[in-house]
Amino acid sequence: MGKAKLDDYIEQGIYGAKQIKPDERRKFLGTIRERVVITLTTSQVMEAEPYPEVLNAMKENKKAQLLLNGNLDYSYHSKYIKRVTELSMEYTMVNNKDYHSELGLVLAYDYAIDQEEIYVAKKDAPSSNQEKNMAENEENEGKGLFSAITKIFKKD
Template sequence: MANDKLDEILKQGIYGKPEIRPEERKLFLTTIAERIYLYLTHSQVRHQGFYPEAEKIMKEKKNAHLYLNGRLSYQFYSNYIQLANKHSIPFTIINDGHDTPVGIVLAADHAINQESNMFIDDELYQDDMK
């Protein structure tokens, strides 16, 4: 029993703390699906303007956090940063080097009961998710 605990501590010291759902975290910019209100793909973020659904969530969900894919040019997601600032939503630009079709994620810091889709299924979404 004591050896198991010691082995676990040593492994964490060498390899770091084990991550829950690493593939999901790579896809969704460090968060997991059960926390997501909405995510948009690269093409959807590059689309001129912003999606009104994103602003609606920022207005209604004060516990939201905006994650932005740092692989996209700032000019494409700057309007989402402005919206986040307007609604006092914190944001983080993720530059972890993972290749993901996801451009932005609006998520909570805990699991949510999501009744609707966490994405907008339009032509731009379909193009990125092929």
């Protein structure tokens, strides 16, 4: 055995087998981005109602595996675990004491699918139309006749 192979063998014995994209694997609960169908953050998983986008993705991707962040309490995962068992799918609770991922749920295959959009928007986040309407209201505030009259009689 050559010196380089011997060093690799010793390192593998000490640190374990080398992984491809270890940072990405930690973030996506043990898998890599190109295999992911859909994800939820930990705060989204902790919400009372399950996300319909995830439930639909689970129904459409029954061969995928659901990865759940084991750092969260089981009560938050139960609504998704119930659905997984109804669909006879596999799920895994992923515990990594060295790294706390911001993702609470990942639905992924064991091969690449290159899904373009994997992140689900938060339920209470305003849509772009709502943001646009709020911005227009703020711009128009103070431009009407009533606003002008109010400014005249307003005490400074």
